[in-house]
Amino acid sequence: SEAHHQLHAFFFPFMAYGHMIPTVDIARLFAAHRVKVTIILTPLNAPIFSKTIERDRSSGLDIHIQILQFPAIEAGLPEGIENVEVLTSPEMVPKFFVAIKMLQEPLEHLMEEHHPDFIIADMFLPFATEAAGKFGIPLLIFHGTNFFYQCVQESLKCHKPYKGVTSDSETFVVPGLPDKIEMTRLQFTNDFKVETEFNTKLMDQMRDAELKSFGVLVNSFYELEPAYAEHYKNVMGRRAWHIGPVSLRNRDTIDKVQRGKKASIDEHYVLNWLDTKEPNSVLYICFGSMSRISRSQLYEMAMGLEDSGFSFVWVVRTLKDEEVERFLPEGFEERMEGKGLIIRDWAPQVLILDHPAVGGFMTHCGWNSILEGVTAGVPMITWPMFAEQFYNENLVTQVLKIGIQVGVEESNSWIETKDVSVKKEKIGNVVTQLMGDGEEAEEMRRKVKELSEKAKRAVEEGGSSYEDLNALIEELKMCRKPSP
Numbered sequence: 001s002e003a004h005h006q007l008h009a010f011f012f013p014f015m016a017y018g019h020m021i022p023t024v025d026i027a028r029l030f031a032a033h034r035v036k037v038t039i040i041l042t043p044l045n046a047p048i049f050s051k052t053i054e055r056d057r058s059s060g061l062d063i064h065i066q067i068l069q070f071p072a073i074e075a076g077l078p079e080g081i082e083n084v085e086v087l088t089s090p091e092m093v094p095k096f097f098v099a100i101k102m103l104q105e106p107l108e109h110l111m112e113e114h115h116p117d118f119i120i121a122d123m124f125l126p127f128a129t130e131a132a133g134k135f136g137i138p139l140l141i142f143h144g145t146n147f148f149y150q151c152v153q154e155s156l157k158c159h160k161p162y163k164g165v166t167s168d169s170e171t172f173v174v175p176g177l178p179d180k181i182e183m184t185r186l187q188f189t190n191d192f193k194v195e196t197e198f199n200t201k202l203m204d205q206m207r208d209a210e211l212k213s214f215g216v217l218v219n220s221f222y223e224l225e226p227a228y229a230e231h232y233k234n235v236m237g238r239r240a241w242h243i244g245p246v247s248l249r250n251r252d253t254i255d256k257v258q259r260g261k262k263a264s265i266d267e268h269y270v271l272n273w274l275d276t277k278e279p280n281s282v283l284y285i286c287f288g289s290m291s292r293i294s295r296s297q298l299y300e301m302a303m304g305l306e307d308s309g310f311s312f313v314w315v316v317r318t319l320k321d322e323e324v325e326r327f328l329p330e331g332f333e334e335r336m337e338g339k340g341l342i343i344r345d346w347a348p349q350v351l352i353l354d355h356p357a358v359g360g361f362m363t364h365c366g367w368n369s370i371l372e373g374v375t376a377g378v379p380m381i382t383w384p385m386f387a388e389q390f391y392n393e394n395l396v397t398q399v400l401k402i403g404i405q406v407g408v409e410e411s412n413s414w415i416e417t418k419d420v421s422v423k424k425e426k427i428g429n430v431v432t433q434l435m436g437d438g439e440e441a442e443e444m445r446r447k448v449k450e451l452s453e454k455a456k457r458a459v460e461e462g463g464s465s466y467e468d469l470n471a472l473i474e475e476l477k478m479c480r481k482p483s484p
């Protein structure tokens with residue numbers, strides 16, 4: 001006797017690949033746990049996921065997409081800007097958030113129409129907390145980051161240890177954490193570093209929305225950062241559920257179709273190419289969906305890779321989608337034939353990382369990328385660019401010890417790398433260090449393989465992430481209001 005209706009969840013992702021991909025994965029996860037799911041997307045972002053969602057529905061899941069118009073023009077942006085990936089200058093960022101804020105009213109209309117029992121919204125959409133409040137339903141926040149970052153940021157906010165140093169490059173210890181974590185002010189996220197009215201206000205709204213929320217969903221697993229999961233929940237007193245790695249739990253259904261955008265290179269071509277290589281012999285290089293490499297850094301990277309002598313798959317994105325070939329060293333592509341594969345634009349990252357030939361991952365330290373690297377059991381070279389990526393680097397190198405820093409010191413304020421932040425000699429050395437058979441690299445490979453096993457166990461029935469999701473759904477069932 002089912003006295004209650006089926007739970008119905010709204011999912012509202014932030015319009016960036018690094019947020020939409022895991023949010024859709026989480027939505028599919030809830031659907032697999034027999035929750036009815038509605039994902040809110042905009043006209044240009046919906047088609048990226050519609051095939052996957054349609055397939056899920058035809059295999060019996062109760063999963064749907066609702067489209068909200070994105071008010072780009074009303075907010076003073078050019079038409080067609082619906083994703084941070086296509087913002088072409090930092091001045092567009094505040095306008096993007098103006099447009100986002102305008103989505104509150106249409107969201108409330110959707111809620112009136114569909115009566116969701118709860119909402120899962122990105123931290124960048126703090127108005128959703130207010131909307132949920134109006135309807136008296138729980139709202140959960142999705143950060144897109146990890147426990148470690150949340151703990152570090154909170155310690156910085158409360159203890160302000162960075163006030164005690166005399167220069168931006170002087171190291172200080174982040175107090176009150178389970179490990180001794182060292183950082184510099186140069187590594188701060190931009191919102192922290194540049195206290196513009198826009199940044200401060202958005203940060204305050206986000207924090208306020210989180211404190212008023214039902215709790216936080218974290219795409220991580222307990223065994224990866226147990227001390228920080230405990231710290232976040234018990235010392236900081238936040239309610240949170242760890243349910244990841246979400247890419248792993250969905251992999252059997254999601255990998256066959258292209259998640260995200262259409263891969264710009266035939267997936268089979270890359271995988272067949274990797275099939276011809278020895279296990280652990282290829283370095284995979286990718287800086288996420290947003291970061292762009294400058295012309296001179298592109299050149300330097302090519303030289304460093306060539307000098308190292310290792311095989312590589314390199315995903316290259318430049319600022320204006322320029323002809324990459326024009327900025328590579330003379331004859332580079334001919335010399336690298338069979339040895340290095342360059343992918344322009346979008347790569348099937350999860351599939352590449354999972355291939356046995358891949359033995360190292362040079363990453364910009366976006367959280368999804370790191371978690372995907374951990375899940376695949378691949379040690380990393382860390383090349384953070386901006387946002388919270390330097391914090392993630394600290395997690396990888398200081399806490400987990402499964403990666404080597406390439407040695408970037410300063411966080412960018414925008415998506416393109418500085419002219420040359422890392423020289424070819426350094427690149428060559430670090431690649432050799434990670435891909436070679438030294439003891440340090442051996443130890444990293446051993447550690448990351450162990451974490452990969454734990455990641456897989458976490459999402460299986462009885463595993464920590466599986467059980468946390470079940471516990472959350474049970475709790476949400478208790479909050480359910482009778483059908484209208």
Ligand code: UDP
Nearest residue numbers: 018288289290345346347349366367368369
């Ligand atoms: N991604 C991909 N192919 C690419 C670039 C990115 O599949 O060529 C995926 C990657 O697997 C990850 C997401 O896009 O799931 C990027 O998120 P992340 O947090 O790593 O970085 P961001 O793009 O947000 O900086």
